[in-house]
Amino acid sequence: MAGARSIRCMTVPTQEQLHAALGGVLDPEIRRPITELGMVRSVEVRLDGTAEVTVLLTVAGCPMRETLTRDVTKALSALPGVRDVAVTLDVMSAEQRQELQGQLRGAAPAKVNPFAKPESLTRIYAIASGKGGVGKSSVTVNLAVAMASQGLKVGLLDADVYGHSVPAMVGIADLRPTRVEEMIMPVPAYDVKVMSIGMLKPGRQHVVAWRGPMLDRALGQMLSDVYWGDLDILLLDLPPGTGDMAISVGQQLTNAEVVVVTTPQEAAAEVAERAGTIASMLHQKVVGVVENMSWLPCPHCGPSHRIDVFGTGGGTRVAATLSERFGYDVPLLAEIPLDPRLRTGGDAGVPVVIDDPGAAASDVLAGLAKQLADRRPSLVGRSLGLTPTGS
Numbered sequence: 001m002a003g004a005r006s007i008r009c010m011t012v013p014t015q016e017q018l019h020a021a022l023g024g025v026l027d028p029e030i031r032r033p034i035t036e037l038g039m040v041r042s043v044e045v046r047l048d049g050t051a052e053v054t055v056l057l058t059v060a061g062c063p064m065r066e067t068l069t070r071d072v073t074k075a076l077s078a079l080p081g082v083r084d085v086a087v088t089l090d091v092m093s094a095e096q097r098q099e100l101q102g103q104l105r106g107a108a109p110a111k112v113n114p115f116a117k118p119e120s121l122t123r124i125y126a127i128a129s130g131k132g133g134v135g136k137s138s139v140t141v142n143l144a145v146a147m148a149s150q151g152l153k154v155g156l157l158d159a160d161v162y163g164h165s166v167p168a169m170v171g172i173a174d175l176r177p178t179r180v181e182e183m184i185m186p187v188p189a190y191d192v193k194v195m196s197i198g199m200l201k202p203g204r205q206h207v208v209a210w211r212g213p214m215l216d217r218a219l220g221q222m223l224s225d226v227y228w229g230d231l232d233i234l235l236l237d238l239p240p241g242t243g244d245m246a247i248s249v250g251q252q253l254t255n256a257e258v259v260v261v262t263t264p265q266e267a268a269a270e271v272a273e274r275a276g277t278i279a280s281m282l283h284q285k286v287v288g289v290v291e292n293m294s295w296l297p298c299p300h301c302g303p304s305h306r307i308d309v310f311g312t313g314g315g316t317r318v319a320a321t322l323s324e325r326f327g328y329d330v331p332l333l334a335e336i337p338l339d340p341r342l343r344t345g346g347d348a349g350v351p352v353v354i355d356d357p358g359a360a361a362s363d364v365l366a367g368l369a370k371q372l373a374d375r376r377p378s379l380v381g382r383s384l385g386l387t388p389t390g391s
Contacts, residue, residue, distance in 0.1 A: 159238050
């Protein structure tokens with residue numbers, strides 16, 4: 001009888017407290033509270049202290065179901081009087097998914113590129129290189145993760161259609177994005193929203209064999225069909241060279257700014273200048289040059305002794321040439337040391353800025369991320385929302 005009385009007297013959270021706790025749980029893909037998105041069907045606490053909650057997934061095969069279960073359990077377990085949590089996962093009906101799509105899009109029409117709107121405040125950086133093999137994707141991935149760790153809302157679009165490597169480098173190569181009606185949810189990794197054509201293939205072994213018009217359409221769909229939400233920064237990993245995708249980015253993202261990646265060697269610097277020149281021809285501003293694999297810290301003497309494995313001066317040359325060619329300052333933003341952990345981290349899906357924040361390469365990359373994040377966005381081509389009035 002004493003045990004029964006203790007159960008009856010136990011404090012049970014109210015519905016308001018339960019919903020308030022669940023309001024702190026964000027959908028891993030949409031990054032908004034699950035209560036706001038209509039994903040909580042029911043929640044109650046039994047007399048024995050077990051909280052029973054039913055959460056509606058957008059689709060049955062949601063790749064983030066385990067994350068969602070863990071976050072809901074953690075949120076409810078923190079409430080006084082809750083001894084255990086039982087999470088049931090169900091699936092939204094077609095009508096509920098349509099309502100969610102309408103809620104996310106708001107009054108905006110379907111199939112619209114949100115970053116092309118004059119009022120968009122998202123800063124867009126297209127990371128380019130003249131040739132492959134200079135570590136452009138490694139730089140892009142680590143920049144994105146470093147920016148997210150600094151508290152920014154970051155999106156990462158793998159626009160290298162033929163050589164898409166970004167998903168593997170952030171450990172999500174085998175995941176597929178969730179679809180909500182006609183919308184695609186980017187896959188989260190290290191607090192970055194990631195989208196790649198590689199995620200839309202049936203399997204990793206399949207290849208993409210598209211020509212110019214298809215590439216342009218693919219970029220448009222990855223911009224307009226994907227629910228990116230409100231981003232501070234969108235990074236694009238461009239394919240190397242000056243081909244169709246670079247032109248499509250210039251046409252569809254007129255407010256994108258370009259960062260050119262090179263290595264110190266002469267051959268890489270020469271072709272990097274071409275990548276910067278095509279950006280200028282498309283009326284994009286080149287905001288700077290990054291020299292990757294600049295030097296190797298001596299394994300015997302330490303960082304004070306630098307070994308120039310690929311020569312010296314490539315980044316400085318590219319920056320000087322582009323500055324003279326464009327008539328404005330194109331600075332050398334960073335010199336990233338050669339570090340095997342950049343490669344091993346990419347293979348393992350753990351970027352070096354996360355795996356070893358104290359590494360020399362991580363320190364330079366974090367500084368570069370802050371430098372780009374703190375830049376004032378260009379107002380060229382943007383509507384200032386000003387109306388002239390008579391004096």
